[in-house]
Amino acid sequence: MLEGYEERELISSFRRKGISKNEYAALLEAAEKELERGRPLAYITGEQPFYNLAFYVDERVLVPRPDTERVVEKALALAPPGSFFADLCTGSGCIALTLLYNRRDLTAAAFDISADSLEVARRNTERLGLSDRIEYHVEDVLKPASFRRSFDFIISNPPYIKTGSISDYPSLSFEPHSALDGGRDGLDFYRAIVENWSCLLSPDGFFLFEIGYDQAADIIKIAGNAGFSCGIFRDYGGNDRVALLKKKQVQFGAL
Numbered sequence: 001m002l003e004g005y006e007e008r009e010l011i012s013s014f015r016r017k018g019i020s021k022n023e024y025a026a027l028l029e030a031a032e033k034e035l036e037r038g039r040p041l042a043y044i045t046g047e048q049p050f051y052n053l054a055f056y057v058d059e060r061v062l063v064p065r066p067d068t069e070r071v072v073e074k075a076l077a078l079a080p081p082g083s084f085f086a087d088l089c090t091g092s093g094c095i096a097l098t099l100l101y102n103r104r105d106l107t108a109a110a111f112d113i114s115a116d117s118l119e120v121a122r123r124n125t126e127r128l129g130l131s132d133r134i135e136y137h138v139e140d141v142l143k144p145a146s147f148r149r150s151f152d153f154i155i156s157n158p159p160y161i162k163t164g165s166i167s168d169y170p171s172l173s174f175e176p177h178s179a180l181d182g183g184r185d186g187l188d189f190y191r192a193i194v195e196n197w198s199c200l201l202s203p204d205g206f207f208l209f210e211i212g213y214d215q216a217a218d219i220i221k222i223a224g225n226a227g228f229s230c231g232i233f234r235d236y237g238g239n240d241r242v243a244l245l246k247k248k249q250v251q252f253g254a255l
């Protein structure tokens with residue numbers, strides 16, 4: 001049995017696609033079967049609300065999550081005027097595009113290893129009319145960065161689930177495995193990004209990461225080892241969710 005909000009979302013997606021009313025009943029029945037199999041509603045409707053926008057999504061990208069809105073909120077508050085920033089592991093583009101839409105002074109470069117996901121991100125970019133303020137690059141962020149400009153800040157919601165735990169979440173089985181797998185301890189991306197991308201941060205630059213609810217202590221350690229201070233912010237459920245890493249300022253004594 002469809003929940004009320006599911007039926008509403010489905011019907012408004014039929015309307016957007018120009019489907020006639022006499023086809024609704026059969027399509028609703030088919031959608032109900034898909035939902036029972038565990039397929040996310042967003043992949044069926046092709047749309048997911050995120051912050052104050054709606055993003056096109058399909059199976060090539062992770063469905064944007066409300067937890068990630070917290071990272072966006074922090075970035076909107078912290079981004080210096082006129083910033084040029086990087087969004088690593090951009091997927092649907094939801095983080096970068098929401099920042100650009102809500103802060104007209106920002107420009108961005110977004111990176112993902114998946115050319116397929118960048119097609120989705122470009123589609124969202126065009127829908128939102130933001131094409132002149134963002135560039136996209138296929139890039140493996142686990143390797144040294146090939147980009148040559150510096151950033152005022154670098155934001156990322158990388159894969160952060162432990163390889164061995166992914167099967168504990170059957171609801172994620174419809175989403176791209178590469179969007180989830182953070183390596184043996186779930187921390188591969190944080191270590192690699194801090195190591196490979198800090199050389200591209202401007203002198204006052206910072207990293208903003210979405211993190212798993214149980215990863216704060218590990219991220220603080222990774223930051224400290226690389227010469228960064230680290231602040232942790234919680235989401236609205238009270239879980240640790242956002243890490244802010246800033247370069248520690250070197251103190252020079254009097255000569």
Ligand SMILES: C[S@@+](CC[C@H](N)C(=O)[O-])C[C@H]1O[C@@H](n2cnc3c(N)ncnc32)[C@H](O)[C@@H]1O
Nearest residue numbers: 064089090091112113114140141157158159179
């Ligand atoms: C957790 S999803 C985040 C997507 C989007 N930023 C969001 O917040 O909804 C992680 C993304 O990392 C990408 N990814 C996985 N491995 C990567 C790698 N080695 N280099 C760059 N991107 C990678 C995946 O393709 C996926 O789009």
